Every structure is written in structure tokens, then in C-alpha cells.
Amino acid sequence: MATNTLNLPEQEYMLPGNRACAGCSVGIVFRHMSKALDGKAIFVVPASCFTVLCGMYPTASVQVPVMNSVFPGTAACASGIAASLKKQGRDDLTVVAMAGDGGTADIGMQGLSGAAERNANVFFVCYDNEAYMNTGTQRSSLTPLGAKTTTTPAKGKMQFAKDLPAIVEAHDIPYIATASPGYPGDLYDKVCTARGISGTRFMHINAPCPPGWQFPTAETVAMAQLAVETGAFILFEIMDGKFQLTGKSLALADKDNRQPVRKFIELQSRFGVLDEETLARLQERVDERWRKAVARHRAEE
């Protein structure tokens, strides 16, 4: 049975008074991830917003061990820790690599690919706020089509975001999932699942960012939920190659009642006044991905 609000553990691993932006979704993500891991994890963190959340020397806002890493080095550093723990016979800890979209899909991609190919005993989590938010909102390869960033300032990004889970899936690892801070129970359950598996596990988490996406801080959760409700972000897991929709996305597939992408886009000022053609391309892309996901879900059910 899926975890709900009332059976989530009470124990917290993130302390109040941290350095994250008001309304940052990464706080929600980390709270539920760390609950699912029961705190028995070592986090490896490259330069990213999460670095800031974790705090500056000599104080920390998270009650888990964190190892900071150079930007491209997350997966390798995590591999090293995993190997070290194995040599020491410690099998009670999960090594979590926690990187942003840049640290995963851009500069971190080589390291992630290497670790995944070796099936390193690492749980790699990409919290995807869809641009280099920590350095001031520069485009990444996961920035969506049409989004304005400080390096796509006038016309918005000209390319679609790349399909990160598909790239990772090509490595044949035991577990891949997506998750959203809009659905903490689903996220919690997936982290619990990942925790129980050895080898490389990967999770792609949609992480709405009020300053970067340009929406009011209060809307973070609503934005995360809209991403799922429109099908712009699909909740699924792939266990040993078997693809299944989960949670809200599964419910949407059953009822076939997705919202139009416009509803999600128009709340974010980063898209400015989107021309109809770009909007249509975005909708078309979402529809295509959605159709494929539903078809695959049904085929592998």
C-alpha cells in the first residue's frame, strides 16, 4: 500500500533555518528521501543548489553525512565510497549521489554513464530544476523548449530537453524511477524500493524552482502537481527493465484526463508570452511521450 501523509515517518533529517530559497522544492524532496533512507545514507553532492541547502562551514542543515564533490565528479566519488564500504564489509548504508540537472545530464553525464555501466552500488538522484539555478539560471540540456534563461534571454531555449531517464535506461541498470515533490508518498515509496536494491539505481525528480521558473513561492507544490497532471512530467518506475506508470500518472492514464500543457506553462514567467507554434510543439512532444509511456505501461503490465 502506498505511503500517505499519516504513515510517513516523523523523523526529520533537514533542520529549519537552512539556506535554501523560500519555497524551494528540493527541501521537500530531501525531507522525504532521507525519511525513506532512515538517515542511513552517505550523500555525495556536487556544486548545486543542494550544496547551498546543506550549509556553509562550520554548520550544516542536514543530519546525514554529506561528501561534497567537484561538479563532474559525483558518480565517481560515490563509486569510490561504495567500493570503500564494500571493502569494509558495511552493507547497511546507501550511497546517494544527489546532483542537479547540470551535474547529471551535462557535466556529470560521463561519470554517471561510467558508474551505471559498471553497475556501481550507487543511488543516483537527479533533482531537475531545469537550469543552472545555483549560478543564476543558465540553460542546461534539461531546460525545456521555449524557457528563457540568462543564457537564452531573448528567444527562450531553442531545443527540447533531452530524455534523461531514456539515456540512463540504455545502461541496463536494475532500477530507474521518476518522482515529484508534488507527490511525496510516491517519492518516498520509490526511494524505499531503490534502497532495497543493489547496483546502480537512478531517480529523476522534477524540482520546481520559484526564482528560476519565475512563479510565486507558494506555488511550488501546485507547480509540481501540474507538471504531472499535464503529463509534462510522468511518474513511472522501471524495475529490471519493466516499465510501470505510478501514482498520479497511473490514475491519469486510467481516466485519460490530462490537463493541457498550457495550464502548466502559463504560470511560469520564464516562458514569457509563448507563441502558439512553440506551445503546440511542446504539447505535441508531451503527447508523444505520454502515448509511448501509456503504451509501454500496458504492454508490460
Next chain:
Amino acid sequence: MGQTRHCKQKTAMSWPCVGEAGRTGDWRTLRPVVDPEKCVAARKGKIVCMQCWMFCPDNVISRTAPPEIDMEYCKGCGVCVQVCPSQAIEMRPEHAEDVAASTKEEASCDR
């Protein structure tokens, strides 16, 4: 808070503490206020709903009935207002005098 200069660390390693970034309650311009008449947990006097606790990005809302918000560190994002199914929380402007009274110290880690 006494200041001593006895740091023995060879490398940078941080300890967890509340208020890592100082009193982040100072970041607020709007303050969330829970209406006990509308809050289901408050009305029933038991742990139900707890959406505000679950979604709080800053872990400043307690899992209690009624939920309590730690105003020392609440950044005033308003997520709790949005996720409350009973519209029991509203954002009210901070009083000017409250802001002036708050400490501006960089590291005011209280445990």
C-alpha cells in the same frame, strides 16, 4: 554567545545545527497564520491531514494537532497555504516592529 578561537579542524567539516543560515524567519514579509476553527487537526484534536507538515519545504511545521509553525525559521513561502485542503492558513503581513527587532547575525546556530 561566547566567541572562542579554538578551532582544531584541519579540514572543513560541518556539524548539523538548527538555523544554519541564521534566523531565516527574517526573510519573511508575510506570516502564515493557522485558523484553528478551520484546521481539521485542530478541530479534531488529533493527527489527521498534516498536508502542511508534509509539504513544508523548510521543516518548520510540526506534526501536531494543531500544527505549530516555527516563526524563528519560517521563510514565509506560503506553500502551506496552498496545500491546505481546508483553507485554514492565510498569509498576513509582518508587522514592521517585528522585523526591526530580529537579529541579523550571520551564524546564530542555536541547538
Next chain:
Amino acid sequence: MAMNQIEQIEIRWHGRGGQGAVTSANLLAEAAYYAGFKGVTSAPAFGAERRGAPVTASTRLASAPLRHFSQVEAPDMVIILEGSLLTTANATEGLAPNGHVIVNTRLAPEELGLSNGYQVATVDADRIAEEINLRAAGVIMVNTAMLGAVARATELITLDHINRTLRHAFSPKAAEKNIEAARLTFEATRCAS
């Protein structure tokens, strides 16, 4: 000159990539160490080695530990794993006037047409390796056999030193086969003076 006070001999090996010239050069260094040379070094010509292309390796043997590793210019001996390299690789280039030439060939020393007062020795190591079916990756290997020719043509090392070296370098089964090759080559080597 101080250099001349150091009793040393410099040897250049000629082979083709894959024939094991570098390995046998190293083995010679080891055997010579067992024979009492306190300074032994051996190295391939530096750089990438490509299968089939002519390669060289150099071995330096000295009575005292070696302090220098610069490349061998004027060898006192050349060992040639395949007769054709004598001409195609100009294998006697820089060889000292009375230097040793040891060649894997069916020809007798006198038939090679080498002059300059070289001390020439030849042996048909291909035939020996073929006879005892000494192969690596399907290819006939004569490199270790040629150590036997060195023992016969010079007094640097003996078969005992070679045997000890081969037993150290190979698995017991492989070692015995290589030892046999070296022994047969030792016996079959023809020296001209």
C-alpha cells in the same frame, strides 16, 4: 674516460611486433643478473609497438649497478629474431667492429655475407620452435629459444641461468617447453669466428 672503466655490454634486439623481442630482451637481463651482472637493464624502443612492424629492444649488462638509462647507440651485440630484418631493418647499424651477430636463420654464419670482423652465430630457431610446437596465440615463438643461442655464442649466461629465468617468468608447463626450446637452440647454434 670514466665510461670506459664501467665494464658493460650493450645488446640490441631486432624483431617484429608480436615476436616477443621485448620479452626476450627482458629475460636476457634477468638471466644475466643471475649470472652475476649487478647492473642490468632492458627496454623496448620507446613508443607504440604495432603488430608486424620492425621493433627493437636494448639490453645493457654491467658489472656494477647502472645509473644511466639513455638509449643504446653502439651495441656490442645484435640479436635478430628473423633473418630478413638483417637487411630490412639494417640490424648491424652502429655495431662495434668485432661485435656479435646472432641470427635466427636456416643459413650458416658464413652464408650471411657479413664482414667487418663480426662474430656471427646462426640457428634455425623457427624449425626448433615448430618441432616442439612452441606457440603463443597460434603463432610460432622463437624469442625464448634465441636465449639459448646467446648462451652458446657468448659467455654472458649459461643454460642454467636461462632455465631459472624461464621458470620465474612462466607457468611450470610453459616454462619447461621454453626451456626445451632454449636447450635445443643452444645445441643447434653454429658459430663462426
Next chain:
Amino acid sequence: MTVDTQSVSVITGNRAAAEAARLARVDVVAAYPITPQSPVVETLSKYIETGVLDAEFITVESEHSAMGVCIGAATSGSRVFTASSANGLAYMCEQLSWAAGSRLPIVMGCANRAMSAPWSVLNDQQDAMSQRDQGWIQLYCRNNQEILDTFLQGFRIAEQVKLPVMVCYDGFILSHTVMPVDIPEQEQVDAYLPPYSVHTILDPEEPRNVNPVTLANPRLNGDGVLCHGYMEFRYLMEQAHKEALDMIVVADEEFEACFGRRWGGLLWSYQLEDAEVVLLAAGSLAGEATISADMLRSEGIRAGVLGLRAYRPFPAAAVADALKEAGLVVVFDKSLSYGYDGPIRRDVQAALFEHRVMPEVHGYIAGLGGRDIKARELVDAARDSITWAEQGKGPKPTDWINLQL
């Protein structure tokens, strides 16, 4: 005659490096191939696959990740090892800085190779010299025995002063050249090298954030203790390098007590006592220079050699002391600090000036990109310098040996 020494093997420098890693009982090995280093990790892979060495072997996808693995493993309690060369070392650059800043006692091999472009796989020391300011200790070796011994000493030094150590040895010239090496017994090495103990904490029972963002100025922790700023950590790192000046000597002395041989600590000398002319270099080139000194002495020139073993930390006082009687110092560099000559020459000159030791110092660039250097060429250079000095011609421009423009 037959030699009985069973412990001696005739092996390459790369093999010596791998034997040292085995004897140090490393827990984690990160491997990425690059010429001329590759045989080091090939050998270790065999040892680990066949159970000779009980370690985790990680075949990473880049040198950047090799050092990343080492950093992760060393932080979480493992003795680690990797090796690289040239572009591989350059690709690790930011990780090198991270390893040193984390004060991790990582020991890595650098089979010295020329930096591209243009491509060259052959030897010079530009790769290591280009990384000299990353905070690593750099030790240079003159033969394969010294390679094996210096790796063992490297772990001892690194784990004492908490700085990473790069053991540098000339690519091909040593890495691919076999020579006799006495391989110690495991028990001897165990007696010399205590088990690894980690100074960082990565444990949920005691959660720490390791190497977080650190501000310019000291900052209070939760207990009201004013903790270091960035600059304080950098000062401590520099202090550790100063401490390493002693520890490199101590590690060598302790090594002698255990194994009966030593290598000179920070530097070594040959025929230096009465030398008027001193040839100075690092690595195998310094070994070649001892032959040159013999040749010069046979001509009646009182020549000696000063070999630099430690380049970082730079043994300025020891160099000045060793050269206080010299009239002429001829420094041979196998690398360049472009725009300011050979780095060793300039560092030597600065050390001498600081200590008010004032011989004439000349610099030569030699052996770049694998250009062979013979003892006689060093002799020629020394003769040129002697003539220049005798004629009192003043500062001598840096010369390039065997340049064929």
C-alpha cells in the same frame, strides 16, 4: 657464478609501482589506461582478479573519475591507489586540488610524459610540473628500486602529514625499462607502514558535511566556537608541506631501519663534497648526470651531482646548504615554465638567493618529448657553462640541449 638473492626481480618501473601498491595493501584501486602508465593498473588488475591483493578494482571511464573514486574511497576509510600520465593527469587537475584540499593521503603514480599538443607519448616532466601548485607532495625517482621504495615511503608520509603524494618516475626510461629490484616481504612492509586511519567522518551516527562552502572569514559553529575561514585552511595546508620537509626525511630514515637502504630524503648527492661544478636534476636524468660527473672528473674537473628527490615541498634550505661550496650550478630541466625557463632552475635560484648562497647558476632544457639525453651531452653543457663562468660573461641565457633547429 650464480646470484642467489631470491627477493630480487628484474622488473619495470611500472611493475615496481604495482608491487608497492600490493605491499601497501591498498583497499581500492582506480584504473584508467594511458601510455606509459597503463601496465601499473594492468598488473594490479591481475593481482586483484587472482586474489593476490584483496582490494576493490574500479575501471573508471576517465582520469577525472579515477581521482574521484580515490577521493571518495579515501574519505570513507580506504587506502587508495591510482596512476596516470600527461593528459590524464591534466584531466584530473581539479580533482588533484580537491584531494589536497581535503587533506587526503592519496598516493598516485605519475609515469612522466610530455604534454600535448602536439601528441607525444614519450618522456619529459611537464605533466607533473604543470600540477605542482595543486598542493600535492611530489617525489621524483631515479631508478626502479627507488620507485618501489618511494611509493611505500609515500604512503607513510601522506598518512602522517595528511597530504597526497605523487610519485613521479620517467615514462619509458623507467616505466618500461627492467632492472633488478629487491621486492620486500609483506611482513617487512607491514612493520613499516601502519594500517590506514581516516581523519574525515562519513557516518550517519555522526553526520558531518565534508568540504562544504567555506567563507572568507572565520565563522561561528553551533557551540559558539569561531572556526576557520578558507584562508586558515590554506595556511594549514602550507604548514603541512613544511612538516612534510621533515617527514620525507623521517620516512626515509625509518625505511632504512626496516629495509637497510635509503634514498637521501629530500635530495641526494654524488661526489658533491669537494665539487666546484654541481649538476642538478630530478629523476633518471640526475642518474645520468652521475656518469657525466665521472667523465668531468676524469678530465680533472671537480664535478658532482645534486639530485632532487622532493620537488614539492621544495627543500630550499637543504638545497642551499648542499650548494654552499659550489662555484657553478648547472641545472637540467625536463620541462618549462613557459616564459620563465625551467621550473627547477628558477626554484633553485630563488632558494640560493634567499639563503645568500651565490654560486653562478645556469639552466639547460633537456629531453623534452623523449629526446634522448646522453651523459656526454650533459658534460658538453657543463663545459660550456664552465667556460662562460670563467670568462665572467654574466647571466647566461637558458640553453637547450641537442636542439636541432
